[in-house]
Amino acid sequence: MKEFKYWKIYLLGLGFFGISVLWPLYNAYVPIFLKDFALPSFIIGFIMTIDNLFAIFMLPYMGTLSDQTRTKLGRRKPYILLGAPLGAMFFALIPFCKDSGSLALMMFVIILMNFSLALFRSPLIAFMPDITPSEKRSQANGIINFMGGLGALLAYFGGKPLYDANKAYPFIVGAVLMLLANLLVVMFIQEPEQYRAKMEKLNVIETMKKGSSELVENLKDVFASEEKSLLMMLLSIFFWFVGFNAVETFFTSYAKFHMNIGESTGALVLGVFSLVFMVFALPAGFIGARLGRKKTIRLGLTIMVVCLLVAVLMSRFLPKSTLLYLFYAIFAISGAGWALVNVNSLPMVVDMTRSEKVGGYTGLYYFFSMAANIVAPPLAGAFIDLTGYGSLFIFSIVFLVLSYTTMGFVRRGERAEE
Incomplete structure (x- = not known):
């Protein structure tokens, strides 16, 4: 592992900052949008747990899958490059779907947004121990959480004036911030050399098989x-x-x-x-x-x-x-x-x-x-x-x-x- 630098962790924390901007806005305004479709509170509450449902099923697998991935960029970045742009796009579309009056379209976009964000959350957070020696990981995780807190505070204090000006503005600005933050991570932080394979083509099927097998091994580590x-x-x-x-x-x-x-x-x-x-x-x-x-x-x-x-x-x-x-x-x-x-x-x-x-x-x-x-x-x-x-x-x-x-x-x- 190369020499540890705290500035790299602050830069990596931008990824968590970007995600943390989205969730307060999503939790604050999406229930209000759903109420416009005359849905009962029970159904709205269930819809608002979709992110947790995706999380418990996808995050263990996506983290394990990224462990088995080898590309020229590394093992975490491909998932960030896939999930962050998709998540940003679907998040920005939410208020426009509400204005369309189509609940089916609204649900389609909400589900795809949650799916897209689940694609890269585990790989993004696992990036921290990849570039951090064991003795510095508590300090590094403190920085990651600090950056996430900054993102949440920005959403809480900046979301209201944007929402008052136009209901779509918080979603557009949040999406842009999240995308830019994660692109900076991809551009300026290199993954360890051993995970950057010089290969012409990623064998997706073989990687998924290895990921599934490794997930089973991880569960055995827990229970067996x-x-x-x-x-x-x-x-x-x-x-x-x-x-x-x-x-x-x-x-x-x-x-x-x-x-x-x-x-x-x-x-x-x-x-x-x-x-x-x-x-x-x-x-x-x-x-x-x-x-x-x-x-x-x-x-x-x-x-x-x-x-x-x-x-x-x-x-x-x-x-x-x-x-x-x-x-x-x-x-x-x-x-x-x-x-x-x-x-x-x-x-x-x-x-x-x-x-x-x-x-x-x-x-x-x-x-x-x-x-x-x-x-x-x-x-x-x-x-x-x-x-x-x-x-x-x-x-x-x-x-x-x-x-x-x-x-x-x-x-x-x-x-x-x-």
Whole structure:
């Protein structure tokens, strides 16, 4: 591996920046567009999970497939060059499909957009460990998450004036930013020499066969291996994403129906969480490298559990107006804890394997995190229906404690020795 340069990781982070611009715009405005077709909320909710459905089925395979790919450009870039232009084009077409009045056309474009983005997400993220030595991967993943946070903030703050001017503008601008960001990655970052084969033609069928075979091997690594560190790590990821997603999904409802404050105020509290997460993503990587990834993740989980316990206890004694100010502080501290967890988890997963399988293991990471995002909303919603909104944080605490427990059985994934 060539000499490590941090500027390359910031440049690579542009790819994640570009993707992170799209999703806030998609989640904010597509449900409104779908409502124009008089669809029930249940159907709209199902449509909005299409990205997660594509993710859990495609990301493990696409990551493994890229591991087996050899071209003059490398093994990750062909998927970026295929998926990014298609994803940008279909994303930009969404508001025009809505204006056409054709639900079938709208659904066709939404499905193709989600499919296109799933083509290159795992290869793009797996690019980071390809060019980063093991001992620098936590810091590098902190940079990647920081760049993703910048993209999301840009979408949140820039999307509104663009949407007010013309409903198509956020989609056009977002598509252009995503495409340009990923083209810069392709143009200015070289893949390691061993993955750039001098070949005239890519044997697609043979590569797909190898990818399928390797995916089976990766699943055996998870479930059939005598040493259960990988399985425990992936279960930890699943559990903490269930706990996190429950609060992310239902906190604005908690604010409105339990605290009697506006949902926009609840969204602002979540915004403080996201802002602190983005700012703390960089130091979280360095803390993980210094303290150890496992210890850092368990520290982050402890911080989040303590914060939620304080919220549960104080909500019984403090008036709602005072409690709101406490929540700003609690969610800010939790954002730092979430950075400690999230930034160091992917490096742990990819450092449980050799470089030839990094893409496949990246896909496994996304499979378990996306599966949690599918399971969490209905499971947490059912729990709230039975016990009330006041139990939201208890639900989250249970799953965060489960993840802390399963992390105790993880024995691998720390940085390799230099």
